[in-house]
Amino acid sequence: MAGVIARTAATLARARPPFAASSLHTSSVRAADKLMPDPLDHATGLERKELEAIARGNDDPFMMKVLKRAAGTKDQPTLIPSFHAERLVGCVCHEDAFYINYMWLYKGEPKRCECGYWFKLTKAEDPFKFK
């Protein structure tokens, strides 16, 4: 029994000539081998929306990343996108800060953190809508 399995495995694992290159990552594929579905084509629902947004160049469609502040002055405040009229903002005042300074930011009311940087609310674009 062990011998049969070993011989079968050896036959199956024998090296094959590489298949023609395509946009899909294929190697050691025989002409008769079936292929897996295209990942974007296979996805559905929220997962697909995320993949489509990434494919369109937006690598943070759910706005999870920490934003790097802009100039942050009163004339050029850091713009905070929001879908609503207010958003909770957490300012990491300096790189070694051991706390985050949270404040509510309201539409039309630019605000200054105690560390001196200004924030302003802007309208966020729906990252999942095609332009």
Add this chain to the structure above:
Amino acid sequence: MMMKSDHSFHLVDLSPWPLTGATGAFILTTGIVKWFQEMNMNLFLFGMMIMALTCIQWWRDISREGTFQGLHTSIVAKGLRWGMILFITSEVLFFFSFFWAFFHSSLAPSMEIGLMWPPKGVLPFNPFQVPLLNTIILLGSGVTVTWAHHSIMENNFSQAFLGLLLTVTLGVYFTSLQALEYWEASFTISDSAYGSTFFMATGFHGIHVIIGTTFLTVCLSRHMKSHFSSNHHFGFEAAAWYWHFVDVVWLFLYMSIYWWGG
């Protein structure tokens, strides 16, 4: 497409399976006690049936939520990865306790067993016969499952199927050989500390092999239904991780209980 939330996390719908699982586990464990005390397996089998139905329906729901509803975004998948890693870690600790028990009894054998290990009168298995074959089988199955994984990542449906099929076959082969070994053993679980430590450690390992084989079989059938894509196939990865864990536990078992302890 209508989005139910403006975040990428998955807040699951209300489900009865945690409750049926808890009830089933309660009935199962009480049934084990009844089995041991009254030699009656009815309650145990009933509990087993409830647990099996819970597992099937709960994991079927997870497949539906991930594959058919697309609710497993990248951050959800990360959470699932951490979950599997933590679960396997807890299983490592579980086996650690059985190895502790084995070394406790075997490093300083007591007077009652003859100040020797294996104890006087115990005929251990020859580690270079079936146990060595079992080792080769599990190591080979680690190779086939890795082959299957690379095939999935390289878009090769057919070779992924073959790799998975071979892995499952090797898993079944291991279980069959180990069952025959149990039947042929010259000692039982009640034969001193040797029997206790041997059968508790290898017995729980065998249960984990059966669980791992079942997991891989489910992956095989999901693969045949095209649930996996080359980028997103976490169910398969979780099964492969679990299978490698089972393989590593066997290597420890083989080296300490079969070889050193034989």
